[in-house]
Amino acid sequence: xxxxxxxxLAAWRTIRSTxxxxxxxxxxxxxxxxxxxxxxxVSRTTFFSYFPSKExxxxxxxxxxxxxxxxxxxxxxxxxxxxxxxxxxxxxMAKLLPEWLPVQKRVLEQCPWLVxxxxxxxxxxxxxxKAWIAxxxxxxxxxxxxxxxxxxMAAFITAVEAWEPDDSFDQLLDTVRDCLRWAGAGLAHxxx
Amino acid sequence: xxxxxxxxLAAWRTIRSTxxxxxxxxxxxxxxxxxxxxxxxVSRTTFFSYFPSKExxxxxxxxxxxxxxxxxxxxxxxxxxxxxxxxxxxxxMAKLLPEWLPVQKRVLEQCPWLVxxxxxxxxxxxxxxKAWIAxxxxxxxxxxxxxxxxxxMAAFITAVEAWEPDDSFDQLLDTVRDCLRWAGAGLAHxxx
DNA sequence: TAAGAACTTGTACTCAGTTCAGCTTTCGGT
DNA sequence: ACCGAAAGCTGAACTGAGTACAAGTTCTTA
Numbered sequence: 059x060x061x062x063x064x065x066x067l068a069a070w071r072t073i074r075s076t077x078x079x080x081x082x083x084x085x086x087x088x089x090x091x092x093x094x095x096x097x098x099x100v101s102r103t104t105f106f107s108y109f110p111s112k113e114x115x116x117x118x119x120x121x122x123x124x125x126x127x128x129x130x131x132x133x134x135x136x137x138x139x140x141x142x143x144x145x146x147x148x149x150x151m152a153k154l155l156p157e158w159l160p161v162q163k164r165v166l167e168q169c170p171w172l173v174x175x176x177x178x179x180x181x182x183x184x185x186x187x188k189a190w191i192a193x194x195x196x197x198x199x200x201x202x203x204x205x206x207x208x209x210x211m212a213a214f215i216t217a218v219e220a221w222e223p224d225d226s227f228d229q230l231l232d233t234v235r236d237c238l239r240w241a242g243a244g245l246a247h248x249x250x
Numbered sequence: 251x252x253x254x255x256x257x258x259l260a261a262w263r264t265i266r267s268t269x270x271x272x273x274x275x276x277x278x279x280x281x282x283x284x285x286x287x288x289x290x291x292v293s294r295t296t297f298f299s300y301f302p303s304k305e306x307x308x309x310x311x312x313x314x315x316x317x318x319x320x321x322x323x324x325x326x327x328x329x330x331x332x333x334x335x336x337x338x339x340x341x342x343m344a345k346l347l348p349e350w351l352p353v354q355k356r357v358l359e360q361c362p363w364l365v366x367x368x369x370x371x372x373x374x375x376x377x378x379x380k381a382w383i384a385x386x387x388x389x390x391x392x393x394x395x396x397x398x399x400x401x402x403m404a405a406f407i408t409a410v411e412a413w414e415p416d417d418s419f420d421q422l423l424d425t426v427r428d429c430l431r432w433a434g435a436g437l438a439h440x441x442x
Numbered sequence: 443t444a445a446g447a448a449c450t451t452g453t454a455c456t457c458a459g460t461t462c463a464g465c466t467t468t469c470g471g472t
Numbered sequence: 473a474c475c476g477a478a479a480g481c482t483g484a485a486c487t488g489a490g491t492a493c494a495a496g497t498t499c500t501t502a
Binding site for chain 1: 489490499
């Protein structure tokens with residue numbers, strides 16, 4: 059990794075951690091991009107060359123986590139039936155975020171309307187994850203693929219919504235697994 | 251209904267229809283709030299007293315549709331099992347929007363990132379719809395309630411995503427019903 | 443080590459959204 | 473019909489997000 063690339067990653071992380079610190083101190087609205095940039099020692103312009111918006115600085119994934127996440131999607135060794143494999147995949151993805159999720163939850167506690175942005179972060183994986191699902195669906199039904207994807211996301215989000223950042227992370231993983239299992243088994247049936 | 255109230259509704263509709271016309275002519279980004287307000291014959295300030303944001307003018311529901319929607323939620327006469335009743339409810343809700351949905355879809359075709367806003371419109375019903383679900387769930391499990399809600403929403407959104415505004419509206423309703431049925435039956439099972 | 447690519451920065455701009463003080467219109471009671 | 477209160481409308485002035493761009497700096501590579 060060349061000097062340029064290392065510097066870039068370092069700058070990314072400086073900006074991000076500075077932003078999270080300020081936001082957790084003062085709240086999202088009370089911190090301007092100007093503040094973050096100044097505190098991080100870069101210009102406003104540079105800030106926007108790293109993050110497309112003020113919201114992104116709070117929710118974008120670290121490039122390394124992102125790479126790990128993509129790696130999970132390309133691992134084709136899961137041979138269980140679709141829904142079980144998907145459940146494992148989602149749990150494995152969640153496992154990569156033990157630092158990230160609590161921070162996001164705390165930001166969202168203060169600014170609930172940012173939920174949309176947080177979901178957007180997940181949505182950036184939609185194409186890849188959909189492709190992953192389509193690969194494992196016998197027929198190439200697009201509607202069915204999308205339904206599986208959206209439902210799995212809904213189950214995941216439900217678990218994250220219910221989880222408090224002070225609870226243990228394992229508890230979240232259990233809930234994620236439960237929600238996916240319930241959704242997969244069919245919500246029209248009584249609880250098993 | 252007093253004069254004041256009638257005028258207000260009229261102004262709301264003027265602003266809204268003006269906005270939709272301009273947006274469909276030029277695209278969402280190429281229309282400023284200033285343009286909309288001017289064309290609708292009100293001030294910018296007034297615009298923001300009717301709509302909290304530029305996005306809202308494209309996605310907020312007409313007060314009358316909103317009232318009908320709320321009425322559906324309060325109709326307690328459905329006595330089918332939860333998931334069937336919920337399926338019917340969602341279909342009934344969709345039935346109220348034969349004008350609205352095609353317009354929204356066309357706006358979203360041009361500005362896909364507004365999906366978050368569109369979802370937000372649905373989210374404004376979350377509390378009421380969740381209460382509706384909780385009322386019909388035997389035990390008062392919050393997690394389960396949320397899961398049912400989120401999954402139903404996911405199924406609905408899946409159907410809307412798959413629908414093209416040039417397709418017949420009945421086709422959308424069928425797809426909504428199918429998606430809810432599949433999700434309710436359990437996506438882990440093969441297609442029936 | 444020099445040419446060129448990639449990155450940073452300040453400046454200047456557009457537009458969304460808020461605040462507020464002053465004006466006009468509607469409403470309810472008399 | 474009239475008057476005071478309340479609700480609504482407006483323009484002006486402000487903050488802050490996001491973009492465009494030209495000029496300067498730092499890294500890469502041959």
